[in-house]
Amino acid sequence: MPIPFDILAPETRGITLKVTKGGYTLTLAANRTFEGPILIKFRPTDKNLNISLSVTIGKNAKATIVEEWPSDVRPATINYDVRIAANEKSDLRWITIQNVAKTSIMAEKRKTTIGNKAEVNIYSFDFGAKRLESHCEQSIGAEAECNLTSVARTQGTQHFDIICDESFTGKSGRGEIRCKGVAQDTSHLKFGGLLTIEKTAGGTQAYLKQETLNLSSKAKVSATPALNIKTNDVKAGHGASIRNLSPEELFYLASRGINEKMGKKMLTEAFLKEVLNELADLPDVQKRVTSFL
Amino acid sequence: MKPSRKNPSPGVFSGLNRKTFDHHDSTGYMKKFGKGHSEELVRVISEDKGEPKWMLDLRLRAYRHFFKAPLPSFGPDLSKLDLDGICYFAKAADKKGGFKSWEAVPKEIKNTFERLGIPEAERKILAGVGAQYESEVIYHKIEKEWARQGVIFLDMDVALQKHPDLVKKYFMKVVPITDHKFMALHGAMWSGGTFLYIPKGVKVEKPLQAYFRMNARSMGQFEHTLIIIDDGAKGHYIEGCSAPKYGSSALHAGCVEIYVGKNAKLRYSSVENWSKDTYNLNTKRAILSKNAVIEWVGGNMGSGVTMLYPASILKGDNAKADHLGIAFANAGQIQDTGSKVFHIGKNTSSRVIMKSLSKGGGQSVYRGDLRIAKTATNAISQVECDALILDPKSSSETIPNIESANDTATINHEARVGRLNEEDVFYLMSRGIPQEEAEAMIVNGFINPIVRELPLEYAVEMNRLIQMEMENKVA
Numbered sequence: 001m002p003i004p005f006d007i008l009a010p011e012t013r014g015i016t017l018k019v020t021k022g023g024y025t026l027t028l029a030a031n032r033t034f035e036g037p038i039l040i041k042f043r044p045t046d047k048n049l050n051i052s053l054s055v056t057i058g059k060n061a062k063a064t065i066v067e068e069w070p071s072d073v074r075p076a077t078i079n080y081d082v083r084i085a086a087n088e089k090s091d092l093r094w095i096t097i098q099n100v101a102k103t104s105i106m107a108e109k110r111k112t113t114i115g116n117k118a119e120v121n122i123y124s125f126d127f128g129a130k131r132l133e134s135h136c137e138q139s140i141g142a143e144a145e146c147n148l149t150s151v152a153r154t155q156g157t158q159h160f161d162i163i164c165d166e167s168f169t170g171k172s173g174r175g176e177i178r179c180k181g182v183a184q185d186t187s188h189l190k191f192g193g194l195l196t197i198e199k200t201a202g203g204t205q206a207y208l209k210q211e212t213l214n215l216s217s218k219a220k221v222s223a224t225p226a227l228n229i230k231t232n233d234v235k236a237g238h239g240a241s242i243r244n245l246s247p248e249e250l251f252y253l254a255s256r257g258i259n260e261k262m263g264k265k266m267l268t269e270a271f272l273k274e275v276l277n278e279l280a281d282l283p284d285v286q287k288r289v290t291s292f293l
Numbered sequence: 294m295k296p297s298r299k300n301p302s303p304g305v306f307s308g309l310n311r312k313t314f315d316h317h318d319s320t321g322y323m324k325k326f327g328k329g330h331s332e333e334l335v336r337v338i339s340e341d342k343g344e345p346k347w348m349l350d351l352r353l354r355a356y357r358h359f360f361k362a363p364l365p366s367f368g369p370d371l372s373k374l375d376l377d378g379i380c381y382f383a384k385a386a387d388k389k390g391g392f393k394s395w396e397a398v399p400k401e402i403k404n405t406f407e408r409l410g411i412p413e414a415e416r417k418i419l420a421g422v423g424a425q426y427e428s429e430v431i432y433h434k435i436e437k438e439w440a441r442q443g444v445i446f447l448d449m450d451v452a453l454q455k456h457p458d459l460v461k462k463y464f465m466k467v468v469p470i471t472d473h474k475f476m477a478l479h480g481a482m483w484s485g486g487t488f489l490y491i492p493k494g495v496k497v498e499k500p501l502q503a504y505f506r507m508n509a510r511s512m513g514q515f516e517h518t519l520i521i522i523d524d525g526a527k528g529h530y531i532e533g534c535s536a537p538k539y540g541s542s543a544l545h546a547g548c549v550e551i552y553v554g555k556n557a558k559l560r561y562s563s564v565e566n567w568s569k570d571t572y573n574l575n576t577k578r579a580i581l582s583k584n585a586v587i588e589w590v591g592g593n594m595g596s597g598v599t600m601l602y603p604a605s606i607l608k609g610d611n612a613k614a615d616h617l618g619i620a621f622a623n624a625g626q627i628q629d630t631g632s633k634v635f636h637i638g639k640n641t642s643s644r645v646i647m648k649s650l651s652k653g654g655g656q657s658v659y660r661g662d663l664r665i666a667k668t669a670t671n672a673i674s675q676v677e678c679d680a681l682i683l684d685p686k687s688s689s690e691t692i693p694n695i696e697s698a699n700d701t702a703t704i705n706h707e708a709r710v711g712r713l714n715e716e717d718v719f720y721l722m723s724r725g726i727p728q729e730e731a732e733a734m735i736v737n738g739f740i741n742p743i744v745r746e747l748p749l750e751y752a753v754e755m756n757r758l759i760q761m762e763m764e765n766k767v768a
């Protein structure tokens with residue numbers, strides 16, 4: 001079976017892709033800074049996909065990986081299992097732009113292990129698939145940091161179930177999970193999440209936030225932000241909000257001559273695009289995500 | 294000196310101590326009562342109370358369902374709860390409907406309630422009081438003034454005899470016997486409890502209290518509380534409970550059903566202090582009509598395992614629910630508490646404020662369920678959970694579930710977990726306050742938003758109970 005994705009990078013030195021019995025292994029060499037984003041772009045296909053990908057970021061390495069699932073990936077089912085190991089003191093930015101055909105059923109499992117003193121920032125943008133079940137788990141070592149931002153929009157009859165969990169095992173870890181979603185039409189959007197701080201993880205600071213805009217009387221949304229704190233030397237919290245667009249904001253825009261339809265569009269885009277400001281050095285990613293909004 | 298929050302009345306609950314709760318009276322009467330459950334026992338309980346046939350039928354249906362229903366699939370491990378080792382029905386004083394006055398109550402039982410401050414509270418601050426000892430109510434009384442206005446405040450067994458139609462209409466309708474395994478068991482074994490009816494437009498300004506006391510080893514208490522607040526009426530019901538510690542499992546599976554009519558208001562306060570070997574698997578639920586208000590104010594200090602999630606069903610338009618609670622999980626305790634709110638009517642609103650403390654390896658859990666139905670236009674809900682973990686051995690969990698099927702709803706949930714802020718303690722110490730006192734002040738400040746909602750005497754009781762739990766940490 002051909003490799004279902006292409007890897008495009010400004011510089012390929014230090015990047016190794018191997019095909020193994022169990023799937024694919026991508027290794028980024030230690031002690032290197034990889035300039036420019038490394039793109040994993042999935043190829044167009046109608047055939048069902050069962051992909052297992054293992055990604056290792058070497059010690060002290062620094063890289064940005066952009067994973068793109070375009071709309072011409074249109075199999076009936078996609079099972080995607082990705083394991084990421086960010087070794088000690090590495091610095092990884094992982095961006096997923098998922099816009100597979102709205103006829104596909106996608107199950108994604110992403111497990112990330114963050115080594116001591118490493119930093120990982122994950123951005124996940126989900127727009128495609130008829131049904132999406134996404135489970136992201138991060139395990140964070142001592143003095144390491146992991147921030148996860150999940151942005152999702154559901155339209156038509158789409159049904160998304162997105163779970164983002166983080167567990168802290170080493171001392172003085174840092175982390176934030178941020179979920180932002182918009183539900184329209186008759187879609188379902190569900191955010192789940194669990195922050196676990198183990199007994200061994202004194203000095204941890206962690207936060208989990210789920211914000212959802214419910215824009216349709218026929219849509220269903222839910223939020224389950226959970227905490228499991230097993231020691232006292234922590235600062236942890238979570239927040240969740242479910243609301244519609246603020247009538248005051250719409251009124252403000254209307255008073256400036258912007259009609260309600262345009263006002264709603266602007267406010268919804270602003271709500272979702274807020275996180276794109278953090279990717280200012282990746283204009284192609286910003287452009288791509290904006291095009292789906 | 295006039296009592297105030299700073300200088301409360303010295304009487305009533307300010308003198309409570311561990312001995313008060315751990316003291317147990319002689320249990321000679323238990324020779325007559327066996328352990329374990331059976332259909333025969335269900336029939337014996339019903340016959341002993343002289344119940345109508347419909348109630349026996351309900352009990353038998355519930356008992357059959359008990360075998361079919363599984364244990365809860367969430368929460369603490371209940372596998373060590375030996376249901377065959379529990380005594381489901383026992384009477385210390387065989388007096389149907391209770392005694393007419395405290396003087397007539399057998400001395401030993403009366404002394405127990407005296408130590409708990411109940412008769413004194415009745416004299417000073419309450420409109421009525423009920424006292425249950427093991428499976429039956431031994432005393433129940435309401436001030437004449439309120440009885441004259443049509444307020445019915447009775448032992449549940451007596452209410453079934455005197456007002457069978459009213460009881461039949463409401464009994465186990467908000468909480469059906471099929472709700473979960475322990476409600477099926479409750480439906481089969483229930484005994485005692487309180488029936489409160491406040492007629493249309495009557496506003497009972499003083500609180501009414503019921504106190505539930507288990508005395509013997511391995512007791513099970515299954516009191517049923519049914520509260521009906523008719524249209525435009527208002528009331529405040531307070532529930533207290535305790536049991537001595539024996540080192541063998543006891544079970545409390547009570548049920549509280551509340552109906553709040555149009556424009557009516559009820560405040561339901563409870564201070565729960567069962568012994569640390571009690572499984573407190575209690576179910577409380579209220580259904581609200583148009584413009585109705587319910588306020589739940591609760592403190593869970595006792596029990597080894599607690600699973601308690603008061604629920605409000607906001608059926609009528611503009612109905613409102615407040616859930617305010619404190620849970621203290623000390624060594625060996627699991628306080629799995631929370632709240633459930635179901636928004637059905639238009640413009641309904643809810644507010645949940647929960648504070649938990651964990652110490653000595655205790656586990657506190659907030660479990661919430663908030664649902665907004667399609668019909669609940671403009672529903673608003675605000676949930677705040679704060680947890681303090683007082684040492685590295687203890688833990689805290691927050692598990693809320695929020696679901697909305699209405700695009701006009703506004704829901705906010707916030708939770709924070711942490712320890713006592715060292716900078717705050719240091720600040721107070723730098724002003725000459727000893728460390729333990731400084732820590733106690735911060736803990737008091739933490740729980741104050743809930744405690745201040747209680748009547749003065751009960752706020753004192755709550756503070757005293759928290760203080761007892763904090764002993765050896767902060768006095």
